[in-house]
Amino acid sequence: MTTLKLRILFDDAMLGPGKAQLLARIRDTGSISAAGREMGMSYKRAWLLVEEMNSAFRDPLVASARGGPGGGGARLTEAGEAVLSLYAEILDRARRATADQIALLEAMLRGGPDMSEGK
Amino acid sequence: MTTLKLRILFDDAMLGPGKAQLLARIRDTGSISAAGREMGMSYKRAWLLVEEMNSAFRDPLVASARGGPGGGGARLTEAGEAVLSLYAEILDRARRATADQIALLEAMLRGGPDMSEGK
DNA sequence: GTTAGATATGTTTCACGGAACATATCGACC
DNA sequence: GGTCGATATGTTCCGTGAAACATATCTAAC
Numbered sequence: 001m002t003t004l005k006l007r008i009l010f011d012d013a014m015l016g017p018g019k020a021q022l023l024a025r026i027r028d029t030g031s032i033s034a035a036g037r038e039m040g041m042s043y044k045r046a047w048l049l050v051e052e053m054n055s056a057f058r059d060p061l062v063a064s065a066r067g068g069p070g071g072g073g074a075r076l077t078e079a080g081e082a083v084l085s086l087y088a089e090i091l092d093r094a095r096r097a098t099a100d101q102i103a104l105l106e107a108m109l110r111g112g113p114d115m116s117e118g119k
Numbered sequence: 120m121t122t123l124k125l126r127i128l129f130d131d132a133m134l135g136p137g138k139a140q141l142l143a144r145i146r147d148t149g150s151i152s153a154a155g156r157e158m159g160m161s162y163k164r165a166w167l168l169v170e171e172m173n174s175a176f177r178d179p180l181v182a183s184a185r186g187g188p189g190g191g192g193a194r195l196t197e198a199g200e201a202v203l204s205l206y207a208e209i210l211d212r213a214r215r216a217t218a219d220q221i222a223l224l225e226a227m228l229r230g231g232p233d234m235s236e237g238k
Numbered sequence: 239g240t241t242a243g244a245t246a247t248g249t250t251t252c253a254c255g256g257a258a259c260a261t262a263t264c265g266a267c268c
Numbered sequence: 269g270g271t272c273g274a275t276a277t278g279t280t281c282c283g284t285g286a287a288a289c290a291t292a293t294c295t296a297a298c
Contacts, residue, residue: 041286042286044287044288045286045287065294066294067294068295068297069295070296072295
């Protein structure tokens with residue numbers, strides 16, 4: 001239902017839901033283009049995001065290869081795995097740390113719960 | 120330096136940094152247009168955001184008045200104050216709950232700290 | 239040396255959200 | 269009753285970021 005989106009703004013780079021999910025799909029599919037397809041984005045865009053990430057971090061997060069059987073492919077590097085799992089942990093921690101307050105907000109929404117009565 | 124942006128997506132409404140800051144400025148300035156000006160947005164846009172918030176929540180967050188001395192004005196309702204302070208608390212809790220992991224990410228950035236050496 | 243499939247980039251087109259512009263309205267005060 | 273400053277809304281204009289389109293390139297395998 002209610003979801004939390006979280007974006008981390010570094011000095012000259014940012015990491016948000018889009019890049020994180022892209023990393024996850026690349027890990028699962030072994031391909032930038034397949035990952036992009038699954039997310040409904042063009043290969044161009046997916047590749048651009050990968051490029052951003054690779055150049056923002058000291059070590060590249062995604063290693064890609066051209067040619068070969070299947071035409072090539074991509075996989076997460078150790079750094080890529082680390083970033084992805086850190087992001088997941090950050091999201092999870094943030095969610096759990098704020099669940100109560102978010103519930104309070106939800107209760108104030110129109111058409112939400114309560115609707116006022118005295119039980 | 121590194122900042123955290125956080126957006127809450129309800130079923131058919133969302134609350135993020137923009138609306139939260141707008142609420143804060145309205146509280147401080149007592150005017151939608153002044154708040155908008157401070158944030159570099161047109162009155163139209165500021166008013167639109169207020170409209171969204173007022174209709175999303177059971178009780179309006181901003182009460183506005185036309186005419187009168189000064190031409191009118193706007194102020195936060197009790198609900199508005201509550202939402203604003205809940206959002207601030209959510210942001211604060213999220214920040215503190217994720218500080219360690221974010222620091223780890225920062226350490227992996229290019230041009231960031233370390234640069235590898237053996238102290 | 240041809241095929242295949244994915245990476246790697248450049249260029250052009252285009253939709254859309256916001257900016258800009260334009261008005262109408264309200265009410266205390268003088 | 270005219271002025272003022274802010275709210276309230278509609279309409280048009282326009283820049284920017286994404287989509288679409290177009291290629292070029294690479295290499296394992298056959």
